[in-house]
Every structure is written in C-alpha cells, then in structure tokens.
Amino acid sequence: MSLWYPYAQMKTMSPPLEVASASGAVLKLADGRELIDAISSWWCVIHGYNHPVINAAITEQMSQMSHVMLGGLTHEPARKLADKLVAISPEGLNHVFFGDSGSVGVEIALKMAIQYHKNQDTPGSHAKTQIIALKKAxxxxxxxxxxxxxxVEGMHSLFSGLLPQQIFVPSPIGGFDSTAEDTQDNLMLLADTLNKCARTTAAFIVEPLMQAAGGFNFYSPDYLREARKLCDAHNVLMIFDEVATGFGRTGSLFAADQTGITPDIMVLGKGLTAGYSGHSATLATDRVYEAFLSDDPAKSFMHGPTFMGNPMACKIALTSIELFEAENRLARIGQIEAILKKRIRSITGQAVKDTRVLGATGVVEAKDKASLKGIQDFAAERGVWLRPFETYAYTMPPYVISDEQLHKVCDVLEVWFA
Ligand SMILES: Cc1ncc(COP(=O)(O)O)c(C=O)c1O
Structure with missing residues (x-):
C-alpha cells in the first residue's frame, strides 16, 4: 500500500472508511452512509466541515496570495492574527511566534524556554536545559x-538514545473539582522536584486542566495557581500547551482563563485553524520576548519553519476566531456541556470505570481495553464516528453539532455500555 496510516499496524489493519465529503458535523462516506463526527477529526474541526464563511475567506485570500515566507517579508493576515491572539489570550501574552502544527508549536516553546535562560548569561543560566513535565502528558x-x-505511553524506551532526558512528576489527581488536600500532595511532589532540579530546569510544561491524549485526566485550577508560584520562586518558566484545550474545549476560550494566571509561554494549534490547515501559535510574555532583544544576533530566536505565518492559515484562523465570537460558541459549549453531563455521567455498566465531562468533552473510561473492542464499528453502524483509544471512549464534537446529533452520539455510548 502506498499510503502509510498513523498509529496503524499496516499488515493487519482493517480498511479505513472512505470519506467523500463532509459538512457541518457530518462525514459523508463514499458508500452513501453519513456519520456524525463525534471527535471533530482529532478535535480540530470546531465549526464543523465546509463552513461557508471560512470557505469564502479562503477563496478571497487565495486570490491575493496563498503563501509568502515571513523571513524578510511580512503580510497583513499574519500581523492581524498576532494582534488578535494577543487581544484574546490571557493578559501579558503579547508576542506570537507561528509554527506549522501543534507538535512544532511545542518544539518552539521548549527551544524558546531554553534559549530564554541561555540569553540571560548569568551564572548558572546555561545549565537550565531540561524540562519538567507531567506523567500522562x-x-x-x-x-x-x-x-x-x-x-511509558510516549514510548521513551523505543526511542531511547534519541530523546533528551526530561524530569517527570506525577500528574495531579482528583479531577477538576478536587479538594485542596488532593492537590496538596501533588504540589509537594512538584515542590520537591523543583528544589532538587531547578538548577537544570528551564520550564515546567502542562496541558492546563485536561491532560487529553494521555488519558483524559481532568484536574483543578488550584494546582496550576500553586504551581505558578513554585515555578516563579525557582526561576522556572511555565508553559501551557493549549493545543487540545484551546478554543473552548474545556468550557472557556482557553483553559488558562479558568485559572486566572498567565503562563510565560502558551501553545495553540488544532482549533486555531478550525481543521482547515495545520498551524500553531506559540505566545510569549514581555519577559520572555525581551530576553531575545540584544545587539548580539546570536541572541535572536533561532527558529523559522517555511510555512510559519502562512497567509491562508492566518486568514482561516482570523475568520475562525471571528466566527467563534459572532456565533457565540462559548454559549453553545455551555449547552453541549449540560447535555454531556446529563447523558455521559449517567452511563453505567459493568465495564465502566468512570465517566467525566468538562466543557465540550465527555469521556467514558472503561475498566479494560477489551471492553472497547468493536465499539468503533458498532458506532459506525449506528451513524456515529467514534475512535476510542486505550480504555477511553469519548466525544469532543464540533461545536455546531445539533442537540439531536449529540443525543445520538450519547445514545450509542449508552447502548454500548448497557
Ligand atoms: C496537548 C497537545 N499538544 C500537542 C499536540 C500535537 O499536535 P499536532 O498533532 O498538531 O502536531 C496534540 C495533539 O493531539 C495535543 O493534544
């Protein structure tokens, strides 16, 4: 087969479903079937497929230019998007560096944090080259x-030798509404780690409030507020990876909005371009940005992907943010959350370990992987596209999903676990 699929054993995988077109929350298959996409194509298609407003913006932008480099050239879509992201993101994030995917946005954040410290040229600043991260990240x-x-989930043993060695702390427990006591234990572990390792640590990176692909671990804003104080005390930057949580997924525009704190660096991707193209934005505070201002060219930020600030991607992102505001997506996300809380939380059955909902994310955690075997086909036969992983069956629908479509997704999960 010439086409190599992601996360797939090519020898044994079942043939993937052929999608001929898509519109709103619906995937239209070549065989004529229609499936409600319950997971927004890995969580990015926030306004649904084939949105006429974004389609029109693309046509308009394409007739002017589809791409020019940002090295030595500039253009309005990139400048306007940077201004807009600064305006809507947490107070103090005033600078935007574009990249071409969520992963690249994270790479940029890590490099930025390390070079931030190197650029200080103070005793010990060159030793800060490691990152603290959470387990389950x-x-x-x-x-x-x-x-x-x-x-473990990130297959570090498979790629050992190639991967830089980082420092891990246990992920916060107790869920979004966890008690101060739950949070306290995890914070003590973080404090211990910072006491031991701050000398070599550039930054602490987290997915704020919701660790997504590592197991849908929801946790309290208190943890982040306290972690912020600990990082400040140890001269360690805080990075929020909002690639999954950004643009409404946890109920607020950014998860950071529920914490009241501003990270030093924040990464956006996925919903940024509403599923129309790959792109990312890595935002930084004045403190970070100013560490790169110098008469010494070697202190410039050393990164520059070909497609950073691509005019089409920037125009899409700008139009997507305008739609988000004009069509009041946050209000709709509140309604989606209310339906998910009612329907997902009431799913019970022998195979169910836990159910949880936050914003437009609903998760059924099964006791074991085996109890999800066949659920993808079961859902497709009933007109719903689900793609569970490990022990998690979940929905993260496009925000344009109708109540009726969302209930259908919940019906499928309910019947499967009954
Ligand atoms: C939190 C988080 N960060 C980064 C990424 C990587 O983004 P991309 O797949 O666009 O490289 C993902 C993708 O799922 C993610 O969930």
Missing amino acids: YHGDTIGAMSVCDP
Missing part, C-alpha cells in the same frame, strides 16, 4: 515534544 510526536510526553 501528551504534547506531540516530534522528538522534543515526545520527550515531554508520558515516558
């Missing part, structure tokens, strides 16, 4: 991003 599939993924 997922930050992408490129080498640097993989190095801060959970060491």
Whole structure:
C-alpha cells in the first residue's frame, strides 16, 4: 500500500472508511452512509466541515496570495492574527511566534524556554536545559515534544538514545473539582522536584486542566495557581500547551482563563485553524520576548519553519476566531456541556470505570481495553464516528453539532455500555 496510516499496524489493519465529503458535523462516506463526527477529526474541526464563511475567506485570500515566507517579508493576515491572539489570550501574552502544527508549536516553546535562560548569561543560566513535565502528558510526536510526553505511553524506551532526558512528576489527581488536600500532595511532589532540579530546569510544561491524549485526566485550577508560584520562586518558566484545550474545549476560550494566571509561554494549534490547515501559535510574555532583544544576533530566536505565518492559515484562523465570537460558541459549549453531563455521567455498566465531562468533552473510561473492542464499528453502524483509544471512549464534537446529533452520539455510548 502506498499510503502509510498513523498509529496503524499496516499488515493487519482493517480498511479505513472512505470519506467523500463532509459538512457541518457530518462525514459523508463514499458508500452513501453519513456519520456524525463525534471527535471533530482529532478535535480540530470546531465549526464543523465546509463552513461557508471560512470557505469564502479562503477563496478571497487565495486570490491575493496563498503563501509568502515571513523571513524578510511580512503580510497583513499574519500581523492581524498576532494582534488578535494577543487581544484574546490571557493578559501579558503579547508576542506570537507561528509554527506549522501543534507538535512544532511545542518544539518552539521548549527551544524558546531554553534559549530564554541561555540569553540571560548569568551564572548558572546555561545549565537550565531540561524540562519538567507531567506523567500522562501528551504534547506531540516530534522528538522534543515526545520527550515531554508520558515516558511509558510516549514510548521513551523505543526511542531511547534519541530523546533528551526530561524530569517527570506525577500528574495531579482528583479531577477538576478536587479538594485542596488532593492537590496538596501533588504540589509537594512538584515542590520537591523543583528544589532538587531547578538548577537544570528551564520550564515546567502542562496541558492546563485536561491532560487529553494521555488519558483524559481532568484536574483543578488550584494546582496550576500553586504551581505558578513554585515555578516563579525557582526561576522556572511555565508553559501551557493549549493545543487540545484551546478554543473552548474545556468550557472557556482557553483553559488558562479558568485559572486566572498567565503562563510565560502558551501553545495553540488544532482549533486555531478550525481543521482547515495545520498551524500553531506559540505566545510569549514581555519577559520572555525581551530576553531575545540584544545587539548580539546570536541572541535572536533561532527558529523559522517555511510555512510559519502562512497567509491562508492566518486568514482561516482570523475568520475562525471571528466566527467563534459572532456565533457565540462559548454559549453553545455551555449547552453541549449540560447535555454531556446529563447523558455521559449517567452511563453505567459493568465495564465502566468512570465517566467525566468538562466543557465540550465527555469521556467514558472503561475498566479494560477489551471492553472497547468493536465499539468503533458498532458506532459506525449506528451513524456515529467514534475512535476510542486505550480504555477511553469519548466525544469532543464540533461545536455546531445539533442537540439531536449529540443525543445520538450519547445514545450509542449508552447502548454500548448497557
Ligand atoms: C496537548 C497537545 N499538544 C500537542 C499536540 C500535537 O499536535 P499536532 O498533532 O498538531 O502536531 C496534540 C495533539 O493531539 C495535543 O493534544
């Protein structure tokens, strides 16, 4: 087979479903069937497929230019998008560096954090080359991003020798509404690690409030507020990877909005371009940005992917953010959350270990992997596209999904686990 599929054993995989077109929350298959996409094509198609407003913006941009480099040239879509991201992101994130995917956005954040310290040229600043990350984290599939993924789930042993060695702390427990006591234990572990390792640590990276692909671990904003204080005390930068949580997924525009804190660096991807093209934005505070201002060219930020700030991607992102505001997606996400809370939380059955909902994310955690075997076909036969992984059957629908479509997704999960 010429086409090599992701995360797939090519020898034994079943033939994938052929999609002929898509619109709204619906995938239209070549055989005429229609499936409600319950997972927004890995969580990025936030306004649904084939949105006429974004389609029109693309046509308009294409007639002007589809791409020019940002090295030595500039253009309005990139400048306008940077201004817009600064305006809507947490107070203090005033600078935007574009990249071409979520993983690359994370790589940029890691490099930025390390070079930030190097550029200080103070005693010890060159030793800060490691990153503290959470167990159960997922930050992408490129080498640097993989190095801060959970060491087991992130296959560190398979790629040992290639991956840089990072420092891991247990992920916060107790869920979104966890008690101060739950949070306290995890914070003590983080404090211990910082006491021991701050000398060599550039940054602490987290997926705020929701560790997504590493196992849908929801946790309390308190943990992040306290972690912020610990990082500040140890001269360690804080990076929020909002590739999955950004643009409404946890109920607020950014998960950071529920914490009241501003990270030093924040990464956006996926929903940034609404599923129309790959792109990412790595945002930084003045403190980070100013460490790169110098008469010494070697202190410039050493990164520059070919497609950074691609005009089409920037135009798409700008139009997507305008739609998000004009069509009040946050209100719709609140309604989706209410339906998911009612339907997903009431799913019971022998195979169910836990159910949880946050914003437009609903998860049924099974007791073992075997109890999810066949659920993808079962859902497809009933007109729903689900793609569970490990022990998690979940929905992260496009925000344009109708109540009726969302209930259908919940019906499928309910019947499967009954
Ligand atoms: C939190 C997080 N960071 C980074 C990534 C990587 O993004 P991409 O797949 O666009 O490289 C993902 C993808 O799932 C993610 O969930």
